[in-house]
Amino acid sequence: MSDSATPGAPSLAERSRRAVWHPCTQMKRHEREPLLAIASAEGPWLVDTGGRRYLDAVSSWWVNLFGHGHPHIRAALADQFATLDHVMLAGLTHEPVVALSERLGELTGLGHAFYASDGASATEIALKMSAHYWRNAGRPQKCEFVGLVGGYHGETVGALSVTDIALFREAYAPLVRLSAALPSPDARQAAPGEDAAACARRAAAALGDYLAQHHERTAALILEPLVQCAAGFAMHDAEYLRLARALCSRFEVHLICDEIAVGFGRTGTLFAHQQAASAEAPWRPDFLCLSKGLTGGTLPLSVVLCTDAVFEAFYDDRVARGFLHSHSYTGNPLACRAALAVLDLFEEGIDGEPVFERNRVTAARLNELCEPLSAHPRVRDARQLGMLWAWDIDDAGIDGFSGAYHLEAREQGLLLRPIGNTLYFMPPYVLDNAALEQLAGGALRALHAVCGS
Template structure:
């Protein structure tokens, strides 16, 4: 038995993998686990010498490539001094310095820490509702989200997540939020622009808030790109309108930049492109450069002040054992250093332009619909009748040495910022080849079905 096969067998016997139908990884199915032995730059290496270009940054977390020497050195140095201490009653340099830097970058005040994106969502929602309670308006305890929005898979985060798979499975456990239309630019009707779609969606929100603002604590939205909705992109005007409407109707604006923060959309934070500031900002994924789990929620001084009191019950009642872990905070500081030292935002614009050109043959494929790009996020909708297109495509991508995992019929790429010209060419060429191979299977299935029908007659 090979090393890869041994690790696959042991993993299937002991590990329950996330958001996965485990039966698909059984030997009878053509979707084997990929045991990763090491990673470097944009590459994942298995135990037998094969390597795979990480075209989705390992679920959108990796910014500067795997095993980056700068982040690694910072972690080793931190491990030599302080690995962890609880943040209740204690503090330490990495969490203070990270909070100060995030405040300068966002214009928001105190930072509260969790371990992952869903935790950040939970924190922001609880903090908003508790704020209104402390302000003497406890009836403002409900939330509104955007159609297709995704904010995590814990019970509170699922309440504002509008992905049918999750809503249907766990609806009895959650208090589902109201959902208003998205400004997804793909919804543009003949003659409409992305601005028009944004205004139409904003008008629908305005009408809804006119009736429900009195009981609503906050609106939560992913600015510019709704990733899990198939990389649905909207104009920055929509984010500007959200800010205006939340102010008008006296509700909080919670922006989930867990996936789109730290340069993914072409600016450090996506909401900068709308020229606004939210009441709550949720961060995770790229916060540590993809090395350690960490999330942060930043909010205004006004929100913080509403909890500042002699009564314990008026304080924010939330904690995690590893809140503000020194190692994770040090990784985040090293990541912020790299963003500044490498001029990553400007460099990403150059890289994105190059990748757009390299992806041109894919974008021109006759089965492609709505080729789109925002910063270092690229997406294409595929006209296909295959219900399992995503699974088939991912298998063909692996055969090309690529990690690409479509969302439904949407193919996307979100590579690390350090992808080179030659690696970009390999990604673009392999992505097209995998599409052609997948569509060939579709054609083969269609021919087989037609032959079966004729034979049956």
């Protein structure tokens, strides 16, 4: 297998550098660092055009749940393609979108589904839907939003307004209507003698103070339940979710849960916000945004689920009171069928083994294998939740840690992309023991190469 079809012709990586504007990338970097050209993938492995394998330890930007080319998902897509590839959803419908909406409603208690193609679009939908709800309710002044310090919800203009990552937001500040960013419950910010739950309560108190003053103009709070991934995998106690729900209900503010990254088992439950619920205290947001793992990493699809109360505010004879938003590929049958296949796997298991039981065994083994990594003298705040791992690296004196580590990890046969000085794993759920050993051992060797022993 060759990177170039013709001897002497430009490689696939070079052709890509010339023709493709790659996402979230300073393209000049690839003058000195060739793009990694991938020819195929199977299970947790990517294969480059030279035949070398790489363990996809970040699930191809957090989307791949059950490995590349999973036979159940592949069969479902082939069957659907033979029947119906696409049809507009305005004025028409089809079985996959109805079945998926029904199943998601049963799983979440949120019975109305609005579809798009990516996570940022889901954020835009939820924000617009919330503000429009309050307009329809006769309270148009409730059109402002609040998020958390370090929150990330996408890079379209509306999504950037509730994203608190300076690199993404500063360049486009003149275009963005900035929202308030309140203290994060990030457990790394706990004061001496304060545990994660107490840290969460302190952050919730700040939210309460803000809403007491600004609730008349605030449409919604948006947050990432349990883990703020782009903020360096900041993890927080579910107590914050419980308190935030109570405050939003008290002050008549919508709660939007962005589970684009953390949904579908990443945190140890199907949806992260479910860890805030109990039999005595049912818990659900007003809006739930899902994408990434929704199709198991096969096709673009996102969805916003909402309560009956939100839906009913738009249900009217007047067109102006409807939710006037659309995407050409809304509810694409192929993508919906892939999502249904993903839900099948959660119900039926991987090779007959329940997904969450398998993941608990995998996590325990990887924790054991990663003990030397966690003990490295440059590591701070080693943490793990479900199938997510993160380590902050004290990189004083290291220029460009993230890029340097990424290249060293590739030498170890691993696809890893640290966020700043945070090394993280978000692997597919199908790693065997050999893959786990390669991941833990290779990650440590790459750290030694970049930072020393």
